[in-house]
Amino acid sequence: MNSSKKQILLSNDDGILSPGLWAMAAELSRLGFVTVAAPREQHSGAGRSVPPWADGEIKPTILQIGDQEWTCYAVGGSPAQAVQYGVFAIMQQKPDLVVSGINYGENPATDVTMSGTVGAAIEAASYGIPALCVSLELDNDDYLGYSRKTDFSTAAIFGRRFARILLEKQLPADVHVLNVNVPHDATPETPWRVTHLGRHGYFIPYAKKSDHPGDAPRIDAARAPHPDDLNDPTSDIGTFLKQRMVSVTPLSLDLTSRVDLADLQRSFGTLE
Numbered sequence: 001m002n003s004s005k006k007q008i009l010l011s012n013d014d015g016i017l018s019p020g021l022w023a024m025a026a027e028l029s030r031l032g033f034v035t036v037a038a039p040r041e042q043h044s045g046a047g048r049s050v051p052p053w054a055d056g057e058i059k060p061t062i063l064q065i066g067d068q069e070w071t072c073y074a075v076g077g078s079p080a081q082a083v084q085y086g087v088f089a090i091m092q093q094k095p096d097l098v099v100s101g102i103n104y105g106e107n108p109a110t111d112v113t114m115s116g117t118v119g120a121a122i123e124a125a126s127y128g129i130p131a132l133c134v135s136l137e138l139d140n141d142d143y144l145g146y147s148r149k150t151d152f153s154t155a156a157i158f159g160r161r162f163a164r165i166l167l168e169k170q171l172p173a174d175v176h177v178l179n180v181n182v183p184h185d186a187t188p189e190t191p192w193r194v195t196h197l198g199r200h201g202y203f204i205p206y207a208k209k210s211d212h213p214g215d216a217p218r219i220d221a222a223r224a225p226h227p228d229d230l231n232d233p234t235s236d237i238g239t240f241l242k243q244r245m246v247s248v249t250p251l252s253l254d255l256t257s258r259v260d261l262a263d264l265q266r267s268f269g270t271l272e
Contacts, residue, residue, distance in 0.1 A: 006032030013116025020102035023152035037086030046116035098124030101134035109198030198229030
């Protein structure tokens with residue numbers, strides 16, 4: 001490990017073989033020394049889960065990233081566990097920054113609590129480490145694939161730009177994670193906007209019947225942005241989906257509802 005450079009831990013939820021991970025690694029290497037620790041398998045939708053059955057295997061893996069061979073680490077666990085192993089077992093120190101992504105597909109609105117991409121960043125933030133997650137909107141539904149047709153170059157550039165900000169600036173105390181969503185048709189010149197999360201779900205679940213009689217249905221999801229979010233230019237959905245700008249949403253670890261707590265207690269009345 002080169003301790004004279006800024007130390008950056010890079011992870012994701014699509015797994016160690018994702019081209020989005022490689023694209024982000026190449027850009028982040030311009031800012032410091034990048035350690036890659038990512039799940040061994042696809043873990044989309046894992047949130048911040050730390051399943052006890054994960055084997056925790058850490059397997060060094062040589063990957064060709066650009067014109068350079070990198071020693072990366074495939075972790076037998078969830079995205080949050082990949083961050084745990086990256087910080088406490090592989091790097092053995094707190095990095096200056098943790099980046100998660102680039103994700104195949106956008107991660108907006110109230111669905112961020114399901115996202116393994118966001119979950120990895122939240123895990124890092126819980127240790128007091130500045131954290132960034134980057135997701136690229138898809139123009140198809142190949143969320144679980146490794147399509148080499150997906151161009152991550154612009155999303156990687158925006159990831160590097162916001163990573164530099166997190167390395168150089170002290171953000172407000174209640175900003176723990178930056179959640180960046182990049183439109184699929186963005187260029188490096190595309191404008192960006194600081195946004196709030198959409199107030200509704202973006203991926204709406206439904207039961208998909210099996211083609212085989214007697215088999216249980218599978219829960220799938222479809223993109224269904226709520227009109228209120230889509231028409232709100234200050235929301236992440238309105239920004240990247242309708243305005244075609246890069247959305248940058250500050251997230252807080254404090255999930256407390258923004259109400260007057262004393263008023264809420266009084267409204268409950270006397271418990272019997």
